[in-house]
Amino acid sequence: xxxxxxxxxxxxxxxxxxxxxxxxxxxxxxxxxxxxxxxxxxxxxxxxxxxxxxxxxxxxxxxxxxxxxxxxxxxxxxxxxxxxxxxxxxxxxxxxxxxxxxxxxxxxxxxxxxxxxxxxxxx
Amino acid sequence: xxxxxxxxxxxxxxxxxxxxxxxxxxxxxxxxxxxxxxxxxxxxxxxxxxxxxxxxxxxxxxxxxxxxxxxxxxxxxxxxxxxxxxxxxxxxxxxxxxxxxxxxxxxxxxxxxxxxxxxxxxxxxxxxxxxxxxxxxxxxxxxxxxxxxxxxxxxxxxxxxxxxxxxxxxxxxxxxxxxxxxxxxxxxxxxxxxxxxxxxxxxxxxxxxxxxxxxxxxxxxxxxxxxxxxxxxxxxxxxxxxxxxxxxxxxxxxxxxxxxxxxxxxxxxxxxxxxxxxxxxxxxxxxxxxxxxxxxxxxxxxxxxxxxxxxxxxxxxxxxxxxxxxxxxxxxxxxxxxxxxxxxxxxxxxxxxxxxxxxxxxxxxxxxxxxxxxxxxxxxxxxxxxxxxxxxxxxxxxxxxxxxxxxxxxxxxxxxxxxxxxxxxxxxxxxxxxxxxxxxxxxxxxxxxxxxxxxxxxxxxxxxxxxxxxxxxxxxxxxxxxxxxxxxxxxxxxxxxxxxxxxxxxxxxxxxxxxxx
Numbered sequence: 001x002x003x004x005x006x007x008x009x010x011x012x013x014x015x016x017x018x019x020x021x022x023x024x025x026x027x028x029x030x031x032x033x034x035x036x037x038x039x040x041x042x043x044x045x046x047x048x049x050x051x052x053x054x055x056x057x058x059x060x061x062x063x064x065x066x067x068x069x070x071x072x073x074x075x076x077x078x079x080x081x082x083x084x085x086x087x088x089x090x091x092x093x094x095x096x097x098x099x100x101x102x103x104x105x106x107x108x109x110x111x112x113x114x115x116x117x118x119x120x121x122x123x
Numbered sequence: 124x125x126x127x128x129x130x131x132x133x134x135x136x137x138x139x140x141x142x143x144x145x146x147x148x149x150x151x152x153x154x155x156x157x158x159x160x161x162x163x164x165x166x167x168x169x170x171x172x173x174x175x176x177x178x179x180x181x182x183x184x185x186x187x188x189x190x191x192x193x194x195x196x197x198x199x200x201x202x203x204x205x206x207x208x209x210x211x212x213x214x215x216x217x218x219x220x221x222x223x224x225x226x227x228x229x230x231x232x233x234x235x236x237x238x239x240x241x242x243x244x245x246x247x248x249x250x251x252x253x254x255x256x257x258x259x260x261x262x263x264x265x266x267x268x269x270x271x272x273x274x275x276x277x278x279x280x281x282x283x284x285x286x287x288x289x290x291x292x293x294x295x296x297x298x299x300x301x302x303x304x305x306x307x308x309x310x311x312x313x314x315x316x317x318x319x320x321x322x323x324x325x326x327x328x329x330x331x332x333x334x335x336x337x338x339x340x341x342x343x344x345x346x347x348x349x350x351x352x353x354x355x356x357x358x359x360x361x362x363x364x365x366x367x368x369x370x371x372x373x374x375x376x377x378x379x380x381x382x383x384x385x386x387x388x389x390x391x392x393x394x395x396x397x398x399x400x401x402x403x404x405x406x407x408x409x410x411x412x413x414x415x416x417x418x419x420x421x422x423x424x425x426x427x428x429x430x431x432x433x434x435x436x437x438x439x440x441x442x443x444x445x446x447x448x449x450x451x452x453x454x455x456x457x458x459x460x461x462x463x464x465x466x467x468x469x470x471x472x473x474x475x476x477x478x479x480x481x482x483x484x485x486x487x488x489x490x491x492x493x494x495x496x497x498x499x500x501x502x503x504x505x506x507x508x509x510x511x512x513x514x515x516x517x518x519x520x521x522x523x524x525x526x527x528x529x530x531x532x533x534x535x536x537x538x539x540x541x542x543x544x545x546x547x548x549x550x551x552x553x554x555x556x557x558x559x560x561x562x563x564x565x566x567x568x569x570x571x572x573x574x575x576x577x578x579x580x581x582x583x584x585x586x587x588x589x590x591x592x593x594x595x596x597x598x599x600x601x602x603x604x605x606x607x608x609x610x611x612x613x614x615x616x617x618x619x620x621x622x623x624x625x626x627x628x629x630x631x632x633x634x635x636x637x638x639x640x
Binding site: 014017024085107111 | 293
């Protein structure tokens with residue numbers, strides 16, 4: 001069986017690396033985008049099994065990326081976990097409204113994230 | 124500085140007499156005018172502190188002159204001179220804006236005294252007004268600085284989160300052994316780093332919380348809440364913590380405790396903070412007791428319709444001199460027992476802010492060596508104030524809707540008036556009205572000040588939605604919004620899931636379109 005594909009979207013290179021490493025160790029295939037536009041293109045082209053999505057992104061913000069995927073019948077099945085520094089309740093509400101499956105605020109517990117990723121991929 | 128007085132009288136002798144008397148004995152700078160017209164002309168050219176005018180003059184009389192001055196030069200004081208028997212005119216002059224009147228025949232001493240009194244009073248007033256203006260300016264400045272501070276805290280804590288997340292991930296990766304084996308010393312110091320990252324995160328969260336509370340931006344989700352459940356839950360979640368110090372946590376809640384109206388998460392936070400503090404400041408083997416008291420039967424109790432909750436410990440207590448300041452931010456009581464107690468110093472300030480956001484109060488009683496009791500109040504649920512029949516229907520509808528895999532209904536209420544601006548307060552009042560019409564499964568979802576739109580989302584099937592819609596319309600009719608004259612038009616629109624399987628945003632847009640018709 002092919003390894004599951006995860007798309008990490010964040011404009012912070014270091015943060016991406018700290019997430020990529022443990023996920024690769026779990027055996028996932030990792031794709032990375034550093035801006036929203038590229039994220040959307042990669043998601044459409046590669047059809048990943050799960051997306052970790054930052055909100056404040058260059059070019060296209062995370063909310064829009066999420067909406068555009070979640071309201072497209074071809075991609076709405078892809079679980080999207082938002083990973084963001086935006087902690088306000090209204091940001092979270094908006095995140096869930098755009099169709100995100102999870103809204104996780106930074107900093108987060110790596111173990112929790114790994115568990116959540118695994119749970120969504122096994123669904 | 125000499126006060127400038129303008130004497131207006133059509134009789135030459137009186138003008139000459141007043142000129143001499145007022146400048147020589149009163150120390151005023153005196154100018155003369157023989158008619159109201161001339162007086163106005165002079166006032167137009169240069170400022171006077173006071174105008175002393177005769178009542179009866181040809182053409183413009185004293186009353187008209189006083190009225191004109193009140194209109195054109197409101198900062199100039201006026202005093203009317205009247206002959207005896209014309210007290211009515213004197214009173215009329217006062218009504219028109221004169222500061223005082225003087226009866227003829229004139230008594231020099233009395234006249235000078237009255238002029239001085241009036242001028243002094245004005246000076247005091249001017250000083251006060253300057254002072255008030257200055258205060259207002261300072262106040263505005265402070266408000267601006269305060270909002271800048273809140274803004275700064277908010278931006279800073281967001282900006283700090285991302286690098287903090289990267290550090291935390293990196294440390295946790297190393298600690299997990301995924302990057303290779305680590306020895307005991309490495310483990311010890313990496314754990315230390317991890318603990319301190321968590322501490323930093325807590326400080327950030329507290330700072331952000333507090334700045335939201337202080338700037339009034341805190342978002343509360345009000346609903347009816349059974350306290351017993353929440354208290355038990357919070358206590359159990361902290362028991363492992365307390366067990367570490369062999370501290371017992373007991374909960375004593377009366378059966379008849381009414382539900383409160385509040386934000387569940389925030390109430391949990393209040394309790395967690397207070398119980399957490401109690402654990403921190405109680406010696407091993409101590410005891411913590413959580414109690415709740417229903418509102419007093421006679422409604423004149425000072426906390427009225429409120430439930431009082433107490434968290435009592437038999438810990439180290441708080442010295443009397445700290446009791447006042449304990450709810451202030453960054454206030455921490457030094458104590459030999461707890462050098463190792465690390466906190467942000469913001470916990471109680473946040474707790475107090477959260478209680479106050481619920482229109483409650485919080486206070487503490489404490490004795491060193493014996494322990495502390497923190498008590499706070501929460502408002503009793505509003506459910507009684509709502510129409511019980513309506514609630515019954517709604518609750519039933521919601522239950523049914525839920526069983527049938529509930530569609531969601533969005534209500535959109537738009538306020539508009541002819542041309543004028545609908546004040547923000549109108550929207551707030553409307554929100555209050557609408558809140559009364561919704562039950563706990565529904566909530567105000569969006570409030571768009573600019574578009575004067577209030578959106579509320581309910582879980583309800585079509586029938587349920589109809590009921591609510593009707594109820595909202597009735598509510599609006601029964602509680603008209605006073606807008607200060609301007610007629611207000613309120614439209615209610617709905618859109619229902621899953622008729623269109625859309626996001627709430629989409630639903631919002633759709634409903635807005637429907638409002639047009």
